[in-house]
Amino acid sequence: MSNFLPINTILVPQGAEYKAVCRGLSGVTTSIPTVVAIPVGMKPLLKYLQQGEFLTPKSRVLIMGICGSLSDRYTVGDIVLYQDCVYQGKQQECDRTFIAQLHSLISDKVSLVKSLTSDRVIWSAPEKRRLGETLAADVVDMEGFTALEFFNAVGVSVAMLRVVSDDCQHNIPDLTPAINSDGSLNPLRLAIAMLRQPLAATRLIRGSLTALKVLEQVTNLLFSVQNNK
Template sequence: MLSRSHSHYNPNPQNPSFDTVLVPQGMEYKTVFQGMGKNKSKFKIIPIPVGIQPLTNFLEQWQQTPDFLNKVHQGLILMGLGGSLSKNYSVGDVILYKKCALIDDSQENKGQYDQFLTDKLFQKLGNSTFIGKGITSDRVICSAQEKILLGKKYQADVVDMEGYALLNWSQKLGISVAMIRVISDNCQQDLPNLTKAFREDGTLQPLILARQMLKNPSNSIHLIRSSLKSLQVLKEVANKISQYE
């Protein structure tokens, strides 16, 4: 198993950096790729599957490839959308994680993101960015009531489907990671049930997605509007990140 002393890891707290950007596949990946603009060649931008187990499988396979093994890793960030669990955060708000927990009964599975890299990103993104806590779920949290309950139970600000899986993997290898989420739905916003739209490997099934959204057109229209707004913010964040020195 790799460790912090392994030759493929190159930490530098005085000047924390990253060379790899992970983004959930689909519109989030396309948005970040476009937002990076002419600077995209500075980073390796990798589309990842959605979900705890799909991402874990992906990362474990990636770490066995020559692309991973033959490289000195500066650090990596994960960028994407997330759901708000607090009335303090609205659609389009940008949150950097300081901690992330896995949704379960014990509440013991917690981890911290790299403080040096997170602080550097915070300086780069400006005062409109928030520092918060995330939780990771293996399903889409659809009801506003459940979002609020989870926020209170875990003292968390954002819910996603990949954060803890990345943190768990990276800590075993000693790789610095940071997490950036743009709020795509607020805590008072009910969503259509989108969990069934994802395959077991974390890829999206467009026909099932459309079918689930048609079952609840009002919430679906609201989600589309809020997602378009959050994707535009994600694009702007990617542009700022691309100028990272």
């Protein structure tokens, strides 16, 4: 079979993450899925998905991007494959068959994790560790639960593959005010948030650059490997 893992669409947060995935696919010579840039955050993403017409039932969607660690087990640059996402006591699961196929392709490079979805940036190291312990979650992002809830309801298979960009031992700047209501980033507010916490900002930039490079590499690896199956 020429395409061991038929993935119709990759969804990835707009901006640097989207560009990293596109760079990773640029060297793949065989068939590649459609890559769609999505807004950041739960409400903007839900609105976007409700308006979207790019999916049909029985589609397979891979959500990619970066995430934050809530556990000492995962640090900057680690590749994680989600089993499920939790939000306010509710849980949504990724497609088990889809996860198993992805895991079989890159099992030596990826860890299976439980994720927390948050409606704001979790920037404080103590809060990251507390959330990780109390919710038994390994990583955090701002889109996962919303995407799973939406796609599971309409019969679309979903898997999530992300790269850790910040650990649970250090603060990052609070970027929540820099996220516009439509899920885009406000450059001025982003700059202000970074300037307020210069050490944390330097660490975040360094971690993000590392994670984005790994995201590019794992995208290329995944689709090079699967098209050779």
